[in-house]
Amino acid sequence: xxxxxxxxxFGGDYxxxxxxxxxxxxxxDLMHEAGVNLVTLGVFSWVIHEPRxxxxxxxxxxxxxxxxxxxGIGVDLATPTAAVPMWLHRLHPEILPxxxxxxxxxxxxxxxxxxxxxxxxxxxxxIVERLAEHAAGHPALRMWHVSNELGGGNARCHCxxxxxxxxxxLAAKYRTVTxxxxxxxxxxxxxxxxxxxxxxxxxxxxxxxxxxLLDYERFSSDELLAHFRAxxxxxxxxxxxxxxxxxxxxxxxxxVVDYTRWAGEMDIVANDHYTFGPDPLKHEDLAFSGxxxxxxxxxxxxxxxxxxxxxxxxxxxxxxxxxxxxxxHAIAHLARGSDSVMFFQWRASTSGTEQFHSxxxxxxxxxxxxxxxxxALGRQVAALAEVQGSIVEPADVALxxxxxxxxxxxxxxxxxxxxxxxxxxxxxxxxxxxxxVTTDIVPPWADxxxxxxxxxxxxxxxxxxxxxxxxxxxxxxxxxxxxxxxxVVDERNAxxxxxxxxxxxxxxxxxxxxxxxxxxxxAVRLDNxxxxxxxxxxxxxxxxxxxxxxxxxxxxxxxxxPAITRRRxxxxxxxxxxxxxxxxxxxxLVDRVLSETQIRPTAxxxxxxxxxxxxxxxxxxxxxxxxxxxxxxxQASGTDLLTGHEHSELVSLPPGAVAVLREHTxxx
Numbered sequence: 144x145x146x147x148x149x150x151x152x153f154g155g156d157y158x159x160x161x162x163x164x165x166x167x168x169x170x171x172d173l174m175h176e177a178g179v180n181l182v183t184l185g186v187f188s189w190v191i192h193e194p195r196x197x198x199x200x201x202x203x204x205x206x207x208x209x210x211x212x213x214x215g216i217g218v219d220l221a222t223p224t225a226a227v228p229m230w231l232h233r234l235h236p237e238i239l240p241x242x243x244x245x246x247x248x249x250x251x252x253x254x255x256x257x258x259x260x261x262x263x264x265x266x267x268x269x270i271v272e273r274l275a276e277h278a279a280g281h282p283a284l285r286m287w288h289v290s291n292e293l294g295g296g297n298a299r300c301h302c303x304x305x306x307x308x309x310x311x312x313l314a315a316k317y318r319t320v321t322x323x324x325x326x327x328x329x330x331x332x333x334x335x336x337x338x339x340x341x342x343x344x345x346x347x348x349x350x351x352x353x354x355x356l357l358d359y360e361r362f363s364s365d366e367l368l369a370h371f372r373a374x375x376x377x378x379x380x381x382x383x384x385x386x387x388x389x390x391x392x393x394x395x396x397x398x399v400v401d402y403t404r405w406a407g408e409m410d411i412v413a414n415d416h417y418t419f420g421p422d423p424l425k426h427e428d429l430a431f432s433g434x435x436x437x438x439x440x441x442x443x444x445x446x447x448x449x450x451x452x453x454x455x456x457x458x459x460x461x462x463x464x465x466x467x468x469x470x471x472h473a474i475a476h477l478a479r480g481s482d483s484v485m486f487f488q489w490r491a492s493t494s495g496t497e498q499f500h501s502x503x504x505x506x507x508x509x510x511x512x513x514x515x516x517x518x519a520l521g522r523q524v525a526a527l528a529e530v531q532g533s534i535v536e537p538a539d540v541a542l543x544x545x546x547x548x549x550x551x552x553x554x555x556x557x558x559x560x561x562x563x564x565x566x567x568x569x570x571x572x573x574x575x576x577x578x579x580v581t582t583d584i585v586p587p588w589a590d591x592x593x594x595x596x597x598x599x600x601x602x603x604x605x606x607x608x609x610x611x612x613x614x615x616x617x618x619x620x621x622x623x624x625x626x627x628x629x630x631v632v633d634e635r636n637a638x639x640x641x642x643x644x645x646x647x648x649x650x651x652x653x654x655x656x657x658x659x660x661x662x663x664x665x666a667v668r669l670d671n672x673x674x675x676x677x678x679x680x681x682x683x684x685x686x687x688x689x690x691x692x693x694x695x696x697x698x699x700x701x702x703x704x705p706a707i708t709r710r711r712x713x714x715x716x717x718x719x720x721x722x723x724x725x726x727x728x729x730x731x732l733v734d735r736v737l738s739e740t741q742i743r744p745t746a747x748x749x750x751x752x753x754x755x756x757x758x759x760x761x762x763x764x765x766x767x768x769x770x771x772x773x774x775x776x777x778q779a780s781g782t783d784l785l786t787g788h789e790h791s792e793l794v795s796l797p798p799g800a801v802a803v804l805r806e807h808t809x810x811x
Contacts, residue, residue, distance in 0.1 A: 144384075144386035144410040144411065145384075145386065146411070146444070146482060146531065146532070147181055147217055147219060147285035147286040147386065147411075148180045148181050148217055148285065148483075149180075149528075150180075150525070150528035150529075150531050151477070151482055151483060151484065151524050151525075151527060151528055151530065151531045152180060152181040152217075152446065152482065152483035152484070152485060153177075153178055153179055153180055153181065153483070153484050153485070153520075153521055153524045153525075154174070154179040154180060154181040154182045154183075154216070154485055154486075154489070155179075155182065155183065155449070155485050155486035155487060155488050155489045155502075155503055156182070156183045156186060156449065156485075156486070156487045156488040156489065157170070157182040157183065157184055157488065157489045157490075158186070158187065158488060158489075158490075158492070159184075159207055160187075160188055160191055160203065161490075161492060161494075162490070166490075167207075167210070170489065170490060170504070171210065171211075171214050171216075173504060173509055173514075174214070174216060174489075175214065176509075176518060177503065177514075177517050177518050177521040178518075178521030178522060178524065178525050179216060179489075179521065180215070180216060180217060181216065181217045181218070181219060181285065181483070181485070182211065182216060182217075182218060182219065182489065183218075183219040183221060183288055183448070183485070184204075184207060184208075184211070184218045184219070184220055184221065185204065185220055185221045185223055185274075186221040186223065186225060186226070186288070186291045187223065187225065187226035187291075188203075188204070188221075188223045188226070189223035189224065189226050189227065189228050189270055190226070190228040190229070190230075191203050191204075192204065192223060192270060192273070192274060193228065193270055193273075194228075194230075195230060196230055196231070196234060199273050201273075201274075201277045201278075204274075204277070204278070208278070208281050208283040208284070209283075211283050212281070212282045212283035216283070217283060217285035217286075218283040218284055218285060218286075219285060219286040219287075219288045219448075220274075220278055220284055220286070220287060220288065221287075221288040221289075221290070221291060222267075222270070222271045222274060222287065222288070222289050222290055222374055222378070223270065223274070224256075224267045224270070224271065224289075224290045224374065225253050225254050225290045225291035225292070226253065227250070227255045227256055227263075229250060231263075231266055232250040232255065235262050235263070235266075237260070237262065237302075237304075238255075238256045238257055238260045238262050238263040239255055239256070239257065239302075240255070240256065240257045240258075240296075240297045240299075240300035240301075240302065240305075241257075241300055241301045241302040241305075242301065242346075243299075243301055243345075243346040243347060243348075244346070244347065245301060245302075245346060245347075247302070248296075252296055252496075253291070253292075253295065253296045254290070254291075254292075254293070254294075254295060254296035254297040255296070255297070256297060257297065257300045257302050257304060257305055258297060258300060258305075258363070258366040258367045258369070258370050259300065259302075259304045259305045259307075259308040259366050260302075260304055261304075264370065264373060267370070267373075267374065268373060268374065268377055271374050271377045271378065272377050272381070275287075275377060275378050275381040275382055276381055278382075279381050279382045284382070284385060285385070285386075286385060286386050286387070286388065286411070287378045287382070287385055287386070287387040287388070288388060288389065288390065288413075288448075289371055289374045289375060289378070289387060289388070289389040290370075290371070290374065290389060291389075291390060292390055292392055292415060293367045293370070293371060293389055293400065294363075294364075294367050294392075294399040294400040295392060295399065297367075298363055298364075298367065298399045298400060299359075299363050300344075300363070301344045301346040305344055305366075306343050306344050308362075308366065309342065309343075309344050309359065309362050310339045310340065310342050312362045312365065312366075313339060313342060313358065313362075314339050316358075320336050320337065320338055320339055323336060323339070323342075324336055326354055326635045326637075327352050327354035327355055327358075327635065328352070328354060328635075328637060329352070331352070334352070344359055345359050350555075350556060351554075351555070352555070353551070353554045353555030353632075353636040353637075354554075354635050354636045354637065356550075356554030356555060356636070357547070357550055357551050357554045357635075357636040360547075360550040360554065361401070361547070361550075363400070364400040364401040364404070364405075364546075367400050368400070368401075368404075368405055368408070371389055371405070371408065372408065375387050375408070386410035386411050387409070387410050388409045388410060388411045388412065388413045388446065388448075389409070389413070390413050390414065390415045390448040390449060391405075391412070391413060391414045391415065391436075391439075392414070392415050393414045393416065393432050393435050393436055393439070394416070394428070394431075394432055395428070395431065395432075395563065395564075395565035395568070395569055396435075396544060396546055396549050396564060396565050397546040397547075397548075397549025397550050397552075397553070397564055397565075398546050398549075400546075401546045401547065402439065402546070403438075403439055403544075403545065403546055403586050404546075406439035406440065411445065411446050412436060412439050412440040412443075412445045412446065413445065413446040413447075413448040414432065414436050414445065414446070414447060414448060414449075415448055415449035415450070415487070416429060416432045416433075416447065416449070416450050416476070417449075417450060417451055417455050418450075418451070418472070419455075419458055420454060420455075420458070420460065420461060420462025420463070420464075421460060421462060424573060426471065426472070426475060426753065426768075426770045427569075427572070427573045427576050428569075429472060429475050429476065430475065430479060430572070430576050430753070431565075431568075431569055431572050431573075431584070433475070433476055433478075433479030433480060433481065434479060434542075434572070434581075434582055434583060434584040435544065435584040436479070436480065436481070437479060437480040437535055437583065437584075438544075438583050438584045438585040438586070438589070440480065442480075442534050442535065442537075442583075443480075443534065444480055444481065444482035444531070444532065444533075444534065445480055445481055445482070446481060446482065446483045446485070447473075447476045447481040447483050447484060447485055448483070448485050449485060449486065449487040450472065450473070450476070450484075450485070450486060450487070451464070451486065451487065451500070451501050452464070452469055452486050452501045452502055452503050452505070452513055452516075452517060453469075453501030453502075453505070453513060454499070454500070454501045455500060455501070456496075456497050456498075456499045456500040461499070463501065463513075464501075466512075466516075466799075467799040468799075469513075469516045469517070469520055470516065470519065470520050470523060470801055471768050471770065471799060471801055473520055473523075473524070474523065474527075474766065474768060474801050474803070475753065475766075475768055477524075477527065477530065477766070478535075478753070478755040478757070478766035478768070479535060479755055480534065480535045480757070482530075482531050482532070484520065484524050486502070486503050487500065487502075488500070488502050488503070489502060489503050489504060490502055490503070490504040491504065491505050491506045493506070501513070503517045504517075523785055523801075526784050526785055527784055527785070527803055529762070529784070529805075530757060530764050530784075530803070532759060533757040533758055533759040533762070533764060534757060534758065534759075535581065535755060535756070535757050536581065536745070536756045536757070536758050536763070536810065537593065538580075538581040538582055538583040538594070539580070539581075539594060539595040539596060539740070539742045540575060540580055540581070540582045540583070540594060540595070540596045540597075540598065540742060541582070541583045541584075541585050541589065541591060541594040541596070541597045541598070542568060542571065542572060542582050542583070542584045542585070542597075542598040542600060543585065543586070543587045543589075543597065543598065543599050543600075543602050544565070544568060544584050544585070544586065544602075545586050545587050545602065545604065547604055547634075548564065548587075548601075548602050548603045548604040548605070549564035549565070549603075551603050551604040551632055551636045552564050552601075552603040552604075552628075554636055555636065558658045558660050559660035559677070559678070562677070564601065564603070565600075565601075566601070566723075567600040567601040567626050567627070567723065568584075568598075568600040568601065570600075570723075570724075570726070570729055571598055571600050571624075571626075571729065571733065572584070573726075574726070574729050574730050574733040575733065576753070577730070577750070578733065578734075578737065578744055579744035579745045579746055579747075579748050579752070579753070579754040580737065580742060580744055580745070581745055581755055581756070582598075587602065587605060587606070587609035587612075587613075588608070588609055588612070591612060591613070591616040591621065592616065592619070592621075594616075594621065595621070595622065595740045595741070595742055596621070596622045596623070596624065596736060596737075596740050596742060597613070597616060597621060597622070597623045597624075598623075598624045598626075599613070599623060599624065599625045599626065599629050599630075599647070600624075600626045600629070601626055601627065601628050601629055602629045602630065603628055603629065603630075603631050603632060604631075604632050604633070604634065604636065605629065605630040605632075605633075605645065605646065605647070606633065606634050607633070607646065610630060610645070610646035610647060611646075613647065613650060614647075614649055614650050614712075616715070617650050617712045617713060617715035617716070617717050618712060618713030618714065618715060619713065619714060619715065620713070620714035620715045621715045622715055622716045622717075622718070622736065622739065622740050623650065623715070623716070623717050623718065624718045624720065624736055625644060625647055625650070625651060625717065625718065625719050625720070626719075626720045627678050627680060627720060627721050627722060627723065628643075628644075628658070628678070629644045629645075629647060630643070630644035630645035630646055630647040631643055631644065631645055632645070633645075641654075642654040642655055642656055643655040643656075643658070643680065644719070650710075650712055650717045651690070651708060651710060651717050651718075651719040652684075652685065652688040652689055652690040652708070652710040652712070652717070653682050653683060653684045653685075653690050653705065653708045653710070653719050654682065654683045655680040655681060655682045655683075655721060656680075656681045656682070656683065657680065657681040658678075658680055659678070659679040659680065659681065659699075659700055659701065660677065660678055661676065661677050661678060661679065661699075664676070665677075666725070667679055667696055667697075667698060667699040667722065668696075668697040668698050668699075669694040669695065669696060669697055669706050669707070669722075669728070670694060670695045670696070670697040671693070671694040672728075673694060673724055673725075673728035673731065673732070674724065674725045674727075674728050675696075675706065675722030675723055675724055675725070675728070676722070676723045676724075676725055677722075677723040678721075678722050678723045679696065679699060679700065679701055679706070679721065679722055680701075680721035680722070681700075681701050681704060682701075682704060682705045682706070682708070682719075682721050683705070684705040684708045688710070689710050689711055689712075690708050690709075690710045691708060691709045691710065692705040692707070692708055693707040693708060693709050693718075694706050694707040696722075705721070706720075706721050706722055707719065707720050707721065707722075707732070708721075716739070718736065720732070745765070746765060746767070746777050746778060746779050747777070747778040748767070748775065748776070748777040748778070749769075749771075749774075749775040749776045749777070749796075750771065750775075751769060751770050751771025751773070751775055752767060752768065752769050752770070752771070752775040752776070752777055752796060753766070753767070753768040753769075753770060754766070754767055754777060756810055758809065758810060761809065762805055762806075762809055763805075763806045763809040763810040764784070764803055764804065764805055764806070765777075765779050765781065765803070765804040765806055765810075766801075766802075766803050767779070767794060767796060767801070767802045767803070767804070768800075768801050769796035769797065769798060769799060769800045769801075770799075771798060772798045772799075773798060774795065774796070774797055774798065775795075775796040775797075775798075775800070776793055776794060776795055776796060777793070777794045777796065777802075778792065778793060778794075779792075779793075779794050779804055779806070780792055780804070780806065780807045780808075781804030781805050781806040781807050782804060782805045782807075783802045783803060783804055784803045784804070784805055785801065785802065785803055786802075790802075790804060
C-alpha cells in the first residue's frame with residue numbers, strides 16, 4: 144500500500160466540527176504556514192454523519208474534504224466508532240461496557256461500547272459502510288483510520304454478552320471442560336468446573352486464578368481485534384486501494400491489547416506516544432517505544448499518528464515541553480523509523496475532557512512560541528523529505544518483549560506484586576541507548592539468527608517453542624543475556640517445575656531454587672563491587688556443567704552464592720543475571736557483553752547524544768540528537784539536511800541540538 148503523502152507526513156488530528164467556519168478558514172491558512180500535508184479527520188463525528196437513527200448527512204464531510212483537497216492537504220479519514228451518539232445509548236443502553244462490579248459505564252466518554260455487542264456491531268458497520276460509500280474516490284482520502292485507540296476505555300467488559308462470548312472463546316480453544324480445568328489447574332481450592340456454562344469473566348473482588356486471568360486478557364484483545372477486522376473488511380471492499388490502520392498506544396507494556404499480534408493486520412502500523420513531563424529519561428521512553436514499533440512493522444517505516452506539542456492532561460502533573468523539545472522528540476521518532484510527525488491535536492479545544500491538552504495551535508493562538516516551534520518543525524520535516532522510505536539500519540541486538548508475558552506477570556499473586564513488567568527491559572535498553580547501540584525490540588517468536596546479542600529481560604512467560612528457539616540460537620553461536628524472573632511460566636500461566644528460569648535452564652546451566660524480593664530501596668552488594676536491588680535468587684552454578692560465576696552476593700541472605708553466571712553453550716554464550724543491577728553496575732555488565740560480542744555503536748558520540756542511522760539503497764542518514772544540557776559531539780561526516788552545513792570527521796552539537804547527516808560514504 145502506498146504511503147499517504149509524498150515525503151514525510153506532517154500534521155495531526157483535526158476537529159473542525161468544534162469551530163465556526165471563520166476559524167476553519169484561518170486553520171487552512173495556518174496549516175499552509177506550518178507545512179501540514181496530512182490531517183486525521185472525523186474521529187468523533189458519528190453524530191454529525193448520523194444525527195438520528197438512520198438519517199445520514201455527509202454535507203459537513205463533503206465541505207471539509209473539498210476544502211482540504213483544494214489546499215493540498217490529505218486526509219486520514221476516521222471511522223467514527225470511537226464516539227457513540229447519545230441517541231444510540233438511549234436506544235440501546237445494553238451496549239455500554241460493564242466494569243468488574245457489573246456496573247455499566249456512563250455514556251459520554253470514549254469507546255462507550257462492549258466489543259462483544261452484536262447490537263453495537265450492527266450500528267457500527269452501518270455507519271462505516273455509508274461513510275466509505277460516500278468518501279470512496281475523493282482525492283483527499285489518503286488513508287483509513289479505524290475507530291481510535293481501540294481498548295482505551297473499553298478493553299475489558301464484564302456484561303452478560305461478554306460472559307457468553309468468553310465461554311464460547313474458551314470452548315473453541317479448549318474443546319472440553321476437562322482440558323480447561325487441566326490448563327488452569329482448577330483443582331486448586333476445589334474450583335473445578337463441570338461445564339463451560341459455569342465460567343464467568345474474572346470480575347468482583349477475589350484472588351483469581353492466574354490462568355483464568357491471562358485467558359481473559361487474550362479474549363478481550365481478540366474481541367477488539369474482531370471488531371477492527373469487521374470494519375476493515377467493509378473499508379477494503381469499498382476502497383480496496385486505500386491503506387487501513389488504527390492507532391496503537393505502544394509504550395513500555397504490557398499494552399491494553401496485544402498490538403504485537405495485531406500488527407500484521409495493518410497496512411501501515413501507527414502509534415500514539417506521549418511522554419510524562421517530569422520523567423528525566425522521557426527521550427529514552429520515546430526510543431523504547433519507537434524500537435517496539437519498528438519491531439512490529441518488520442523494520443518497515445511506521446507512522447507516528449499522535450504525540451504532544453506540549454503537555455498532556457491525564458497525569459497528576461502535566462508539564463509543557465521545554466524550548467527545543469518539540470523538535471527533538473519529533474526527529475527522534477523519525478530516527479527510529481517513523482515516516483510521519485503527527486500530533487494530537489491541531490487546535491487546542493476550549494471545552495470537553497481534553498480542554499487543557501496541548502495542540503499545534505495553543506489557546507494563546509498562532510502568535511505563540513509553540514506555534515512558532517511548529518512552523519520551524521514543519522520546515523525541518525520538509526527538509527528531511529528524502530529520508531521517507533528509508534529504513535533503520537539492521538541492529539545487532541534484539542530485546543524480547545511480549546504483552547502476554549506482561550499480562551501473565553500481573554495475573555495472580557507473585558513474590559513481588561506491582562512491579563512493572565518492562566522495568567528491566569527499559570533499564571537494559573537505556574544502557575544500550577547511552578552507548579549508541581541500536582536495538583530491535585521484537586517478540587519471542589521472531590527470527591533471532593541475524594543478531595549477535597539477544598536480551599531476555601524479565602520475560603515471565605515463555606513457550607516451549609520459543610525457549611527451544613533461544614537454545615538453538617545460542618548453540619549456533621549467539622549470545623543471550625537472561626535476567627531474573629524470565630521463563631518462569633508456560634502459556635497457561637503455570638509455573639514450570641524444576642527451578643528457574645524454567646526451560647532456559649538448559650541454556651544457562653544454572654538453577655535458581657528460591658526467589659528473594661528485597662524490601663523497598665534495600666540493596667545487596669556483589670563481590671565485584673556491583674550493586675543489586677529489589678531481587679535476589681538462591682542459585683546453583685555447577686562448574687561441571689561449564690557454568691562460570693561472574694559475581695557472587697557479598698552480603699544479604701545469600702552471601703557467597705552466585706549472582707551472575709556465564710556459560711558457553713555449543714558455539715554461543717548464555718549469561719544469567721539474578722538481581723536487578725543499579726544503573727552503573729548494569730552499564731559495566733553491558734559494556735562487557737558488547738565487548739565480547741564485538742558490537743559497535745552506530746557512531747562514536749559524547750554522553751547524552753543519541754545516534755541512529757537510516758538507510759536507503761543509495762544513501763544513509765545519521766540522526767544525531769543531543770539530549771544533554773552541555774555541548775556534545777559525534778564522529779561523523781556528511782551534509783546536514785537541516786542546515787546544509789558540511790561536516791567532516793566531527794559534528795559539534797550544542798545542548799539540545801539536532802543534526803541529520805546525509806553521510807558522505809553510505810553505510811549500508
